[in-house]
Amino acid sequence: MTGKKRRELDPDDPDDMEKLRQYAKKAAAKFNPIADPDFEEKGVLCGDGEALLSETEEELYL
């Protein structure tokens, strides 16, 4: 299920940190190290800083 919080890992717990390392390894393994030559990736990629600055506290947490 998405959007439902799981248990937060404890940075002081060696078991939790090992779990995180294993997760990072798995995530990195699916990373494609070769860029798509047609993907225009320059400057701002996501985000609207001006809108963000005018967001209310409630909107910030949508």
Next chain:
Amino acid sequence: MLTNKRSQATLKSTLTFSGITVNCIKKLKKWEMSGLRRVAWDWDKALKTYRPKPKRFELSIWHKKHWLCSASIGKPTVKGGKLRLDLMESNPNGSSIDGLVTDINVLCYEVYAQAIGATELRITNPVNESVRDYYLSKKGFSYNQKKLLFSGSLKYDR
């Protein structure tokens, strides 16, 4: 080894990762003055709105410790079930990892989401159709037109 969109190779070991430091803010100011950005908002002001959020995630990616490749910032939602990637910018002058910046950032956010227990990653306000289409090509991401964001569920059993 990484290969950027110009087919140039870069050693992974030449990349370093950090938060948004004083040095990073200086470089971001230079980006703002370059006239090459797609938009004109102020990183410094945006950062000030995040500084009070203890669980914010800020990331700068450097090549050979001196060339800032990208900067991004995000934070979890109130209940912590989702992690938002709110602002992401790659060096408007280009960098050795052009074409890979988005994927590297998303990878780092995924790992942070795992650490804080979030099960969904949200990428807000993709800057144009090219960027939007790029995410749509990614497995697991869908686009919410109303909220102008991408949602991707994070599967932890991979």
